[in-house]
Amino acid sequence: MRHLPPLAAVRVFEAAARHLHFTRAAAELGMTQAAVSYQIKLLEERLGAKLFVRDGRGLALTDLAKRISPQVTGAFDLLGDAFGSIRDEAASVLTISAPTSFGTNWLAGRLGAFQLSQPGLAVRLRVEDQIIDLMRGEADVAIRSGTPPWPGVRHQFVMRMAFAPFASPNVIARHAPIEDARDLLALPRIADEQWWTAWLGAVGLADCGDQPAGVYFDSQVLVGNAAINGQGVAMLTPGYWQAQIDSGQLVRLLPHVKAAHWQAGFWLVHPESKRNQPKIRAFRDWLMAEVRLAAGDDSDGILEPPGEATPTDGSA
Structure with a gap:
């Protein structure tokens, strides 16, 4: 166990020894001159020796203070370097x-x-x-x-969770023509079932009967890749798959139908x-x-906040 004097008092001593002036040390540390004097007195009592004396020119260090002052300053420099490296890395x-x-x-x-x-x-x-x-x-x-x-963090709205039906060109060719939402009911679905339910409800087909057999995945990454490989029709977020849409690997079905929205959205959060x-x-x-930039004319309404929550980004 280290037997050190109070670090607050040592910090005050280091500043006062550098400045040879209590008032300037107080200004550097954001303290009053009285508080500086108190900490110096506390340290002197702990050491059992004087650290400062007054001469005709002002404040001066005692021999003891002259001996320890460079070591104390060096120690604070080392601490500054240690914590500074953490700040720099962060x-x-x-x-x-x-x-x-x-x-x-x-x-x-x-x-x-x-x-x-x-x-x-x-x-x-x-x-x-x-x-x-x-x-x-x-x-x-x-x-x-x-x-x-969410507790302890600020939140700022980023975008809505929009989704629409997509399939590969091969699937579309096998099942053409696909002219309205009812035509999708007989096609194999690659499910996230809740997204299908929400989209069908948005186009007036909430009571559409049983879903045909299909493949179920728990990630849109898997759902989208299954659609690219011709396994059926998938509900996908258009902005996630723009490269595959542009390359022709995925085709949006019923492009005249606006994308449906999940009740939540994406939010940027930080402490x-x-x-x-x-x-x-x-x-x-x-x-x-x-x-x-990605939203463009925002035809799918992804920039429309859900409305249930107030942002804490300072704009509200």
């Missing part, structure tokens, strides 16, 4: 957590552009469907799906204490601009 790495589908299909392909705009920042993306503990530092920011608020960190501000500004 400032130079941004860790993002995102749901698997959003992170894999929407965010990952765009993050390179963000990193190029921030050359001093390393970016790490974690894709996971569990809600992680941001307060314990598991990530700096997260994209969450659901309905806020309240980190709201002013430059790396988080930079990511937030880039993300919101990228979402607006």
Whole structure:
């Protein structure tokens, strides 16, 4: 066990010894001169020796203080370097957590552009469907799906969860013509069943009878790839699959029908204490601009907030 004097008093001594002036030390430390004098007196009593004397020119160090002052300053420099390296590392790495589908299909392909705009920042993306503990530092920011608020974090709306029916050209050719929503009822579905139920309800087919046999997956990444491979019709988020749509691997069925929305949305969240960190501000500004760019004319309404929650980004 180290037998050290109170570190608050040692810190005051180090500043006063450098300045040879209690008032200047107080200004540096954000204290009153009386508080500085008290801490010096406390330290002198603990050591059983004087540290400062007054001469005709002002404040001077005693021989003891002259001997220990460089060592104390060096010790604080070492502490500053140690904690400074932590701050530098934290400032130079941004860790993002995102749901698997959003992170894999929407965010990952765009993050390179963000990193190029921030050359001093390393970016790490974690894709996971569990809600992680941001307060314990598991990530700096997260994209969450659901309905806020969540305890201890600020939230800002990013986009709605929109979905529409897609299939491969081969599936469409085998089942043509597909002219209205009822034509989809006989086609094999690649299910996330709740999305099918919501979409059919939105187009007036809530009581559509039993679903034909199909393949079930628990991730839109798997659902979309199954659709590309011709296994049936899938409900997909259009913005996730733009590259596959552009290449012709996926075709949107009934493009005149507006996408349906899940009741929740995607939200950017981060601890309240980190709201002013430059790396988080930079990511937030880039993300919101990228979402607006991807939405284009927003024909699917992904920029329309769900309405159940109030943002805590300062805009409300």
